[in-house]
Amino acid sequence: MSRAAYHQEHAERARDEARRLLAERERLGARWLSWVATELYQLKPPQYAAMVRRELQQLSGDA
Template identity: 40%
Template sequence: MSTWNLALRPAEERQAMEDEKARLFEFWQQNLDRAKGDAAKILAEKDRQKSKWKEWAHDQVAALSPPEYQAMVRREVER
């Protein structure tokens, strides 16, 4: 049995997966502008931090919470 074939999973498990996807999508919609703003602030420090920027930026992103928001900001910085 393939673990990726959702049709073969129990209905409760499929529903839980769909609920989590919906929660994460709503979180993304509500926080995207803020994440872009935080990423822009981190990127704005690149010239000032010079060679230490990468480590500094990593520390700034690591200090964010929850992990979902941290990942959003990390993706925006990496763009």
Template identity: 45%
Template sequence: MTQSRADFHEQHQAGAQAEALRLFEQKAVLQGAWLNWVASQIYALQPAAYANMVRRELARLQEISEN
């Protein structure tokens, strides 16, 4: 039986948030090199649905930091 999208999201939400925070915290360290680095980190995440969750959470953190 395949896992529903909602179940997958619920099961992996905390991990995706933690991963996004870990990636976001490197922004100050890597500065100009961060964008390429973070793109490669997200690209390596599997499955794609999880990578998308991390990407969305990272976008949310970016938005919060800019406001």
């Protein structure tokens, strides 16, 4: 599967996952950054984790 095809197939799921992670920021406060790093580390495959990381950056305004 090409990179573009993979991205297209999983883009919405990656956005949903990023929204889920971001939704926990206020509740977790200072612990959020280490928590989200652990969550991202556990995502497989690595290209999907990278997609979620990019979506998270965009949603949080860090892009």
